[in-house]
Each structure stands twice: as C-alpha cells, then as structure tokens.
Amino acid sequence: MAVDKSALFRPRCPEQDVELPGVGTVRVRGLTRAEVLEIGKGVNDGKSMEPYSLSLAMVDPQLTEDEVRQWVRVATFGELEQLNHVINELSGIAGRADKEAYKSPPE
Numbered sequence: 001m002a003v004d005k006s007a008l009f010r011p012r013c014p015e016q017d018v019e020l021p022g023v024g025t026v027r028v029r030g031l032t033r034a035e036v037l038e039i040g041k042g043v044n045d046g047k048s049m050e051p052y053s054l055s056l057a058m059v060d061p062q063l064t065e066d067e068v069r070q071w072v073r074v075a076t077f078g079e080l081e082q083l084n085h086v087i088n089e090l091s092g093i094a095g096r097a098d099k100e101a102y103k104s105p106p107e
Helices: 033-044 049-057 065-074 079-089 096-104
Strands: 015-020 024-029 056-058
Touching: 015 079, 024 079, 033 049, 049 056, 049 065, 049 079
Parallel strands: none
Antiparallel strands: 015 024, 024 056
8 A cells, every 4th residue: 555645744753641750740752763863963962962852852841942951950860761761762762772872863
C-alpha cells in the first residue's frame, strides 16, 4: 500500500503525562529527529542543552528556555532525570548513552 505523502509531513511525536511528586502532572512529547540533531550539535560544542531540549518537549505547561533554567535551579536531580528519561523513550533514543544518543541519532 502506498503512503499518503502528506502523512510523512504531519507531526506525530508521541506524548505522555508524567507525575512529578509534590508538584503535579506535566505532559511531554518526544523530540523529532531534527531536534535531536540540533541538540547534538550543541552537545558536541560542549554546551548544556537541557534547558533547550526540555523547552521543546514540554507540552503542558509550555515553558521557555529561561523558564526551564529557573526550574532547574529549584528542582531535584531525580525530578528532571525522570522527565529526561521519558522524553528519551518517546524520542526513540532511550537505552543509548545520553551524550552518545545526541551525537549519533538512530538511523
């Protein structure tokens, strides 16, 4: 069966609710291949890309990079680690070493 070409161009990153103990529920989505590649460029240049990647993945509430930086200053390590794990799973890069996943996205 031939694919409808327009289906290739529709956003389709999976989303998931994540419960943050003591805070509430947030909704995140997987990152697109283009986003992972862009994050990888920053990682390769020695930049911390966590605020950028979380700002892309946050669906509800939507956060800017600056808002994520504010959150990082008060959140526990485990809280953000849990979110990053879910985002990596949804993006299809879970199970790869974190930095390596962004250097060489899956084919």
